[in-house]
Amino acid sequence: MTDANKVLQALGDATRRDMVERLTDTAMSVSALAAPYDMTLTAVAQHLAILEAAGLVKTEKNGRVRSCRLDTKGFDILDAWSKARRPLWQKRLDALGDVLDET
């Protein structure tokens, strides 16, 4: 499975999308992340693992609490995938821009 496939698969689920949105500009513990959902902590932890494997979220454990924040990696992969689906002339224009930036 490619990186982009992992990212898009991860974002295919409504709960995981909501988790990502709630983590925008805000770090939070697993329990805090789980609070609004009508499901067990285990289920939320499973969602989290998928987001982490996709590079959308990174976590760090301090003591007994695991802190979660967004990871830019997954979003970079997402942007690159989306860009590659653009019509040829747009990709050419974009490549031209990149060359100009370098000079």
Add this chain to the structure above:
Amino acid sequence: MTDANKVLQALGDATRRDMVERLTDTAMSVSALAAPYDMTLTAVAQHLAILEAAGLVKTEKNGRVRSCRLDTKGFDILDAWSKARRPLWQKRLDALGDVLDET
């Protein structure tokens, strides 16, 4: 369901992602689109309907054949959603760029 939710939900499925990738820079009939997959034409048509509802694909029927191509709409929605998940300072920089572009 928001527009971004529809787009990400649609791209959550591996077959639909593959369909999108194969439609990059190439229009194609429903049967041509269905050819590589080990599933019925009906299943492919169902996937297609989801992609179309999300604004990722547009189709047009001429005679008995329906031609499918990518639609930029869905990708614009996807890009905007991804951009909104960036850290605050990146969004501020981006907003500054927009203002400078206008002047």
Add this chain to the structure above:
DNA sequence: AAAATACACAAGTTTAAACTTGACTATTTA
């Protein structure tokens, strides 16, 4: 040190989404 908190893990269940079947319509080809 006892109790509560925060999370982890393995194994089983449930359900929504993917997929099929069978019947049908419209269009093109032989």
Add this chain to the structure above:
DNA sequence: TAAATAGTCAAGTTTAAACTTGTGTATTTT
């Protein structure tokens, strides 16, 4: 005009992903 092609539709089945249960560990609080 008969047959083949391209797709549509409603209704039923299947399966992978989401979710739960039960148990266990490390850490913090009282």
